[in-house]
Amino acid sequence: MTRFSFDVHKTDGKARRGTITMQRGEIRTPAFMPVGTAATVKAMLPESVRQTGADIILGNTYHLMLRPGAERIAELGGLHQFMNWDRPILTDSGGFQVMSLAKLRKLTEEGVAFQSHIDGSRHMLTPERSIEIQRFLGSDIVMCFDECTPFPATYEQAKESKDLSMRWARRSREAFDSSAQQSGKSALFGIQQGSVFEDLREQSSKALADIGFDGYAVGGLAVGEGQEAMFSTLDFCAPMLPAEKPRYLMGVGKPDDIVGAVMRGIDMFDCVMPTRSGRTAQAFTWRGPINLRNARHKDDPRPLDPDVPSPATHYSRAYLHHLVRCEEILAPMLVTWHNIAFYQALMQRLRDAIEQGCLADFAAQFLETYRGGDIDPL
Amino acid sequence: MTRFSFDVHKTDGKARRGTITMQRGEIRTPAFMPVGTAATVKAMLPESVRQTGADIILGNTYHLMLRPGAERIAELGGLHQFMNWDRPILTDSGGFQVMSLAKLRKLTEEGVAFQSHIDGSRHMLTPERSIEIQRFLGSDIVMCFDECTPFPATYEQAKESKDLSMRWARRSREAFDSSAQQSGKSALFGIQQGSVFEDLREQSSKALADIGFDGYAVGGLAVGEGQEAMFSTLDFCAPMLPAEKPRYLMGVGKPDDIVGAVMRGIDMFDCVMPTRSGRTAQAFTWRGPINLRNARHKDDPRPLDPDVPSPATHYSRAYLHHLVRCEEILAPMLVTWHNIAFYQALMQRLRDAIEQGCLADFAAQFLETYRGGDIDPL
Ligand SMILES: [Zn+2]
Ligand SMILES: [Zn+2]
Numbered sequence: 001m002t003r004f005s006f007d008v009h010k011t012d013g014k015a016r017r018g019t020i021t022m023q024r025g026e027i028r029t030p031a032f033m034p035v036g037t038a039a040t041v042k043a044m045l046p047e048s049v050r051q052t053g054a055d056i057i058l059g060n061t062y063h064l065m066l067r068p069g070a071e072r073i074a075e076l077g078g079l080h081q082f083m084n085w086d087r088p089i090l091t092d093s094g095g096f097q098v099m100s101l102a103k104l105r106k107l108t109e110e111g112v113a114f115q116s117h118i119d120g121s122r123h124m125l126t127p128e129r130s131i132e133i134q135r136f137l138g139s140d141i142v143m144c145f146d147e148c149t150p151f152p153a154t155y156e157q158a159k160e161s162k163d164l165s166m167r168w169a170r171r172s173r174e175a176f177d178s179s180a181q182q183s184g185k186s187a188l189f190g191i192q193q194g195s196v197f198e199d200l201r202e203q204s205s206k207a208l209a210d211i212g213f214d215g216y217a218v219g220g221l222a223v224g225e226g227q228e229a230m231f232s233t234l235d236f237c238a239p240m241l242p243a244e245k246p247r248y249l250m251g252v253g254k255p256d257d258i259v260g261a262v263m264r265g266i267d268m269f270d271c272v273m274p275t276r277s278g279r280t281a282q283a284f285t286w287r288g289p290i291n292l293r294n295a296r297h298k299d300d301p302r303p304l305d306p307d308v309p310s311p312a313t314h315y316s317r318a319y320l321h322h323l324v325r326c327e328e329i330l331a332p333m334l335v336t337w338h339n340i341a342f343y344q345a346l347m348q349r350l351r352d353a354i355e356q357g358c359l360a361d362f363a364a365q366f367l368e369t370y371r372g373g374d375i376d377p378l
Numbered sequence: 379m380t381r382f383s384f385d386v387h388k389t390d391g392k393a394r395r396g397t398i399t400m401q402r403g404e405i406r407t408p409a410f411m412p413v414g415t416a417a418t419v420k421a422m423l424p425e426s427v428r429q430t431g432a433d434i435i436l437g438n439t440y441h442l443m444l445r446p447g448a449e450r451i452a453e454l455g456g457l458h459q460f461m462n463w464d465r466p467i468l469t470d471s472g473g474f475q476v477m478s479l480a481k482l483r484k485l486t487e488e489g490v491a492f493q494s495h496i497d498g499s500r501h502m503l504t505p506e507r508s509i510e511i512q513r514f515l516g517s518d519i520v521m522c523f524d525e526c527t528p529f530p531a532t533y534e535q536a537k538e539s540k541d542l543s544m545r546w547a548r549r550s551r552e553a554f555d556s557s558a559q560q561s562g563k564s565a566l567f568g569i570q571q572g573s574v575f576e577d578l579r580e581q582s583s584k585a586l587a588d589i590g591f592d593g594y595a596v597g598g599l600a601v602g603e604g605q606e607a608m609f610s611t612l613d614f615c616a617p618m619l620p621a622e623k624p625r626y627l628m629g630v631g632k633p634d635d636i637v638g639a640v641m642r643g644i645d646m647f648d649c650v651m652p653t654r655s656g657r658t659a660q661a662f663t664w665r666g667p668i669n670l671r672n673a674r675h676k677d678d679p680r681p682l683d684p685d686v687p688s689p690a691t692h693y694s695r696a697y698l699h700h701l702v703r704c705e706e707i708l709a710p711m712l713v714t715w716h717n718i719a720f721y722q723a724l725m726q727r728l729r730d731a732i733e734q735g736c737l738a739d740f741a742a743q744f745l746e747t748y749r750g751g752d753i754d755p756l
Binding site: 038039040042043044045047067068072075076077082083084279298299301311314315316318319322323325326328329330332333334 | 416417418420421422423425445446450453454455460461462657676677679689692693694696697700701703704706707708710711
């Protein structure tokens, strides 16, 4: 059985329409991975996530190592069995979240010592431990342990941070290869760093390609630099990554971020936005995001968006508004489902547009409608 | 089309196996009605509620009149369309909740004036207004507006309260009959009161039968009197109600309450217990209720109860415990679904036992297992 392959069927400009094949299933690219932080895509059953068209989801090493613990999940048969999702799972390395969430962090050449934000317990994350945790979880796509360079960073800071990440990338590769169990079934992705500096991105790409990975992520973007800076960095940094491997833009993003990144050659995405927004009554539609808490929806019999296939289409905006006002659990259930369905429908339209060679037209039309605003009130 | 009929197929002792036929569907009795207070069975999609075997759900007049408002729901096509449930809905009259939830209540012969517990707005509930609200909602089974006699009550208090409820029952009947739209499609149930006093229950039954209703509820029980007093009251008060009409025990109850009440001739039930418990990590199993927050489940790979058909069977107790500890929305989603599935499975077993003429045996076995406690820890 194929451990990991990536086949590009069609390109349109820099954009690629591909398929990743792994033992647990195929991943159609460009792909959006819903985030399942604590072994659950919040407010959704895994069968509902799959029904929206998701081929792969993301799990968070930092959260799972703290609760319920990676060894416990291994004892219980691995993350797939634990959360009842039998298709591919990508796990991050914990590197980003240990720096943003943990307390009393201490970063050294060895790794990061820290205290849990939940109970103050002490832990250490190193490249070796991160890869081991991802093995305990049974991750299909394993990410190298790295430092996500903060923004803004001086050239010197960005270089130092990138160099550390490249040393950690080599240690991650060695740790991964040392387990036949892991390297025989899973894939390992490297992560490009270098902030917004072209030559640092170039150095990083070369270092990663020298080591060799199954796929390459762009790290250190979507950290506050803004869409314009992100796109202009992607313009040079994405083509540096090996064309025959999938490219993953970590933590991105808003629907228009994704469209722009696909046009710049990105194949994979993840973001908490559709799930998090589902819990704050923000719904994504083809005409842009709308806030269901707003009183304008109080008597509106129309659905959120008839062109987003999810159970939310069976309800009026008035009903969803009512659920939000009453703080009913069904509100995040329906809005999250709708949002994930919207993201997956967007990915399908992007894939179709690339296949038909009309991505630029699709993108222009999408953005015009998306920025055009909601339907008029009744 | 039949507006309302009740057919008893089989009896076993006092217990009855029947079918209520209405325009929106059949209701197999004994029936348990999940509670959908604010136009949602909390944490469940209506299609999931239906999948557990529920033929009918309950809506709350008090909550819906305050938020989003009965007239608004009528404008939006009625409660069925609003909440996407096309089968029968029974609505209570608001009488019980206005006395337990509202602020600054004033009860007179006319009705109850009160302030909303949500925003302090002033409202009045009378028999006429309650029936009108239930018409706006499009309720299939409409309940008379009554006063649920508090417990304990002296004989004098219970008599006065019961007499008021009987005068309100007549006014409810007249209000219901005055609308051809409502009386042509919906059913009206009277509510027996009289606390634990046999002659008052007798007087109440006669007064109700004189007026004539499609079904008869037992009110004023499950208000703190305890199971023993409830059963001994049911022993005399249930048989007083017309045998050819369904009997509904309001607000009951725990699984063993339901089994005992079915044996005493009750056909319909509602209770918030399975849904409320679903949000506090209490799960019902054939071996009794269990608390998923308890650390004993932390490493337990076994399902909650393999004999309760719901998606929760796809997960370990360890996973459910993890979700509860992380306060993940999926916890109430799965536990509520499981609990409603358990209640519906119990009703199915009760119906089967009556059909087979072995209800007493079933009840004895059920209680022995139910009180026997959870499976041993691993
Ligand atoms: Zn994001
Ligand atoms: Zn109850």
